[in-house]
Amino acid sequence: MAPSAKARSFVEYGARVTSPALRIAHGSDGEPLAFSVQGPTGKTPMLTAHGLVSSVHHWMFFTPHFSAERPIISWEYRGHGGQPAPQDMEISVSQFADDAHAIWQAAGAAPAVVVGLSFGTSLSRSGAATPSASARSC
Numbered sequence: 001m002a003p004s005a006k007a008r009s010f011v012e013y014g015a016r017v018t019s020p021a022l023r024i025a026h027g028s029d030g031e032p033l034a035f036s037v038q039g040p041t042g043k044t045p046m047l048t049a050h051g052l053v054s055s056v057h058h059w060m061f062f063t064p065h066f067s068a069e070r071p072i073i074s075w076e077y078r079g080h081g082g083q084p085a086p087q088d089m090e091i092s093v094s095q096f097a098d099d100a101h102a103i104w105q106a107a108g109a110a111p112a113v114v115v116g117l118s119f120g121t122s123l124s125r126s127g128a129a130t131p132s133a134s135a136r137s138c
C-alpha cells in the first residue's frame with residue numbers, strides 16, 4: 001500500500017518508516033522540529049520522548065496501539081530521525097525539554113502524559129511539556 005500524499009517518510013536502519021501528516025514546530029531559537037499527531041481527541045494525549053541516537057521508529061508498536069483511543073504526539077530530537085545536526089550550539093536535557101514544550105504547544109494538545117524511553121525518561125522527569133501543569137511523566 002502506498003503512503004498518502006501527505007505522508008513523509010524517514011529512512012532508518014535501511015528500512016522505510018512512514019509518519020502520517022508530519023508537521024514542523026520551531027524551538028525557542030527557531031530550529032525546526034518534526035512531529036506528528038496520531039489518534040482521536042477526547043482523552044489525555046501522550047507525548048513520546050525517545051532515546052538518544054534513536055527516532056520515532058522505536059514507537060512503531062506503541063503508537064498504533066495507543067493512538068486507537070487518544071492522541072499520540074511523536075517527535076524527533078534535533079539531529080535525529082534524518083534531521084540535520086544542530087550547528088553552533090550545545091545540546092542539553094533542558095534544550096530537549098524546551099523543544100518538547102514547543103512540540104506540545106504546536107500540537108495544540110491538552111495537558112499530556114510524557115512517555116519516555118531511555119534518555120527520554122530524563123525529559124519526562126524534567127517536566128518536558130511544562131511550564132505549568134501541562135504534563136505528567138511516566
